[in-house]
Amino acid sequence: MKKRLAVWKFASCDGCQLSLLACEDEFLALAEAVDIAYFLEASSRIKNGPYDLSLVEGSITTAHDLQRIQEVRRVSKKLMTIGACATSGGIQALRDFADIKEFTSAVYARPEYIETLATSTPISAHVSVDYELRGCPVNKRQLLQVVSALINDLPPHVASHPVCVECKLRGNVCVTVAQGTPCLGPITHAGCGALCPSFARGCYGCFGPADSHNVEALTRLLADQLSELEITRIFSTFNSGAPAFREQHDKLVRLRVLGKQGS
Amino acid sequence: MSEDISAELVLPRERCGELLELVVKKGYRLIGPKLEQGAIVFGPLRGVDDLPEGWTDEQSPGRYRAVRRSDASLFGYAAGPRSLRRFFQLPDVELVVLRRGQDGPRLDYGSGDTRPIALIGARGCDLRALAIQDQVLARGAYPDPRYVARRANTLVIAVQCTEPSGSCFCTSMGAGPRAELGFDLALTEVVDAERHHFVVEVGSERGRELVAELALALAAPRLSSEARERVAGAAARMGRRFEEAAVHDALLANLEHPEWDRLGERCLSCTNCTLVCPTCFCTTSEDRIDLTGDVVERHVRHDSCFSEEFSHLHGGSARASIRSRYRQWLTHKFATWYDQFGSSGCVGCGRCITSCPVGIDVTQEISVIGGEPCKLNP
Numbered sequence: 001m002k003k004r005l006a007v008w009k010f011a012s013c014d015g016c017q018l019s020l021l022a023c024e025d026e027f028l029a030l031a032e033a034v035d036i037a038y039f040l041e042a043s044s045r046i047k048n049g050p051y052d053l054s055l056v057e058g059s060i061t062t063a064h065d066l067q068r069i070q071e072v073r074r075v076s077k078k079l080m081t082i083g084a085c086a087t088s089g090g091i092q093a094l095r096d097f098a099d100i101k102e103f104t105s106a107v108y109a110r111p112e113y114i115e116t117l118a119t120s121t122p123i124s125a126h127v128s129v130d131y132e133l134r135g136c137p138v139n140k141r142q143l144l145q146v147v148s149a150l151i152n153d154l155p156p157h158v159a160s161h162p163v164c165v166e167c168k169l170r171g172n173v174c175v176t177v178a179q180g181t182p183c184l185g186p187i188t189h190a191g192c193g194a195l196c197p198s199f200a201r202g203c204y205g206c207f208g209p210a211d212s213h214n215v216e217a218l219t220r221l222l223a224d225q226l227s228e229l230e231i232t233r234i235f236s237t238f239n240s241g242a243p244a245f246r247e248q249h250d251k252l253v254r255l256r257v258l259g260k261q262g263s
Numbered sequence: 264m265s266e267d268i269s270a271e272l273v274l275p276r277e278r279c280g281e282l283l284e285l286v287v288k289k290g291y292r293l294i295g296p297k298l299e300q301g302a303i304v305f306g307p308l309r310g311v312d313d314l315p316e317g318w319t320d321e322q323s324p325g326r327y328r329a330v331r332r333s334d335a336s337l338f339g340y341a342a343g344p345r346s347l348r349r350f351f352q353l354p355d356v357e358l359v360v361l362r363r364g365q366d367g368p369r370l371d372y373g374s375g376d377t378r379p380i381a382l383i384g385a386r387g388c389d390l391r392a393l394a395i396q397d398q399v400l401a402r403g404a405y406p407d408p409r410y411v412a413r414r415a416n417t418l419v420i421a422v423q424c425t426e427p428s429g430s431c432f433c434t435s436m437g438a439g440p441r442a443e444l445g446f447d448l449a450l451t452e453v454v455d456a457e458r459h460h461f462v463v464e465v466g467s468e469r470g471r472e473l474v475a476e477l478a479l480a481l482a483a484p485r486l487s488s489e490a491r492e493r494v495a496g497a498a499a500r501m502g503r504r505f506e507e508a509a510v511h512d513a514l515l516a517n518l519e520h521p522e523w524d525r526l527g528e529r530c531l532s533c534t535n536c537t538l539v540c541p542t543c544f545c546t547t548s549e550d551r552i553d554l555t556g557d558v559v560e561r562h563v564r565h566d567s568c569f570s571e572e573f574s575h576l577h578g579g580s581a582r583a584s585i586r587s588r589y590r591q592w593l594t595h596k597f598a599t600w601y602d603q604f605g606s607s608g609c610v611g612c613g614r615c616i617t618s619c620p621v622g623i624d625v626t627q628e629i630s631v632i633g634g635e636p637c638k639l640n641p
């Protein structure tokens with residue numbers, strides 16, 4: 001019998017689900033290989049659970065979603081998060097740094113209609129997760145590889161080394177070394193295939209921290225290339241909720257505040 | 264005829280294209296230097312026009328810049344950030360494909376392009392590095408058949424180095440700047456306001472055939488000795504120098520030196536040094552299954568001892584700290600390589616020094632950790 005696949009959305013931009021749809025030819029192969037039982041972005045036809053594999057996009061930002069993710073976990077044999085939102089809280093985790101009331105009153109005409117949590121948290125903060133796929137958005141090749149492994153009951157594997165490895169495999173010349181361009185590649189989890197450095201730009205860290213990283217040493221290097229404010233910002237983008245980036249961001253903010261007090 | 268082989272010839276600049284065309288006509292793929300992504304790197308060449316005419320480089324720890332020369336040299340630069348490794352041990356290659364068929368599983372071994380390669384502009388350090396990789400990958404107890412096939416019949420048109428960079432130390436490693444062995448032809452570029460010539464040394468029968476077909480003239484003794492002086496001048500301008508023979512014992516006697524802790528703090532564990540090194544040979548394998556579950560591919564790709572997963576054993580990584588990974592890299596390359604393969608694993612090309620984003624310099628670290636016997640520029 002075909003395995004049953006479900007795709008769920010929480011707080012997110014839909015980009016990761018779109019990566020799945022954008023697989024085009026391979027998406028048809030996927031539809032052959034599995035029973036796509038729940039995927040609202042692709043079809044309004046809903047089949048009830050349980051599901052063999054759930055792909056979860058998005059972070060938890062409302063009380064309702066807090067409940068819904070428990071329900072998703074209950075009906076899923078395997079649960080894999082897809083993308084930066086589901087894996088580390090996403091760009092919307094920037095709310096964690098400030099007062100949510102200020103945000104809602106600045107953005108909405110009638111903020112009293114908005115019911116939202118003060119934080120944006122990854123799925124793993126609430127339920128057990130079998131596998132996490134990084135990226136903003138996820139890389140389609142990795143997505144297909146991991147889904148293929150999971151539906152065939154093989155252990156999925158994506159390398160946890162830094163983007164630098166992908167640059168070297170492609171034969172890229174290091175943008176930091178040869179151009180002096182600031183790059184988060186040395187501390188960023190591989191997966192994109194070194195997309196930005198392949199176009200002569202530094203890595204923005206879309207895939208979050210690599211398993212092994214030396215954020216402190218890279219910060220010292222970035223200090224030759226960027227202002228303090230720019231470095232603080234570069235650690236607070238799509239993966240600002242990832243502990244390694246959040247801690248560095250907070251530390252830099254503390255140092256800046258201290259520096260200002262001192263002067 | 265031995266006299267023929269030892270005599271030096273002269274190739275005028277205008278006839279370089281002819282030499283490369285002849286090599287292509289004989290069925291070789293050209294791999295040589297070209298300007299790409301702001302650096303002079305090895306890559307496939309179409310012909311003489313791809314060579315980095317009039318370019319050179321500035322190199323120091325953590326910094327590389329391609330810059331214009333004041334002359335039209337074709338080979339006036341030092342080792343660039345892409346070594347020759349990737350042309351013989353491919354960065355990512357399909358080892359085998361397993362298919363579920365009607366009558367049982369079917370195995371297919373990938374082949375790839377195995378037309379012989381002609382290396383254009385390989386340096387003494389590059390050739391020494393190839394010899395080291397041959398020993399590891401082609402002559403050990405378990406030769407790698409893909410490497411052996413790709414290495415077969417490699418034609419080498421070496422270029423004697425006249426332009427070392429600030430990161431170079433081949434003289435300390437006995438790997439240059441003169442290539443003594445391992446080439447079919449070796450060119451030394453002599454260029455000034457009036458002339459642009461290559462003095463040609465012949466290193467093999469195949470090389471002799473090439474120069475015979477081009478009917479090159481003998482080099483005047485003056486020109487030959489000028490060429491030699493240029494290479495000797497390169498030796499004198501080496502970026503750094505140290506006593507290589509002392510390194511093995513000095514490093515291994517200092518495995519708990521406090522400098523390793525400082526390196527653990529400075530090193531990004533980015534893997535750059537290992538992946539630009541021309542003698543590093545480590546790989547890992549990855550299996551990829553398709554959606555139907557009917558096709559599985561096993562790939563082999565370059566890996567690095569700086570990746571945490573590299574030493575993953577049951578229960579976790581054997582070298583979980585960056586300090587331990589840095590120590591593994593430096594002691595293997597410069598010390599235990601001797602115990603394993605009978606030579607140093609380093610040829611002094613300086614690539615790891617230039618390509619380290621935070622500018623960690625192996626020779627500097629050896630001198631700190633190894634102490635007095637490994638002093639820099641004694």
Ligand code: SF4
Nearest residue numbers: 540609610612613615
């Ligand atoms: S260790 Fe560094 S200098 Fe030595 S061969 Fe490797 S890259 Fe070149």
Ligand code: SF4
Nearest residue numbers: 530531533534536619
């Ligand atoms: S020594 Fe330099 S190049 Fe090597 S892993 Fe560390 S930071 Fe990267």
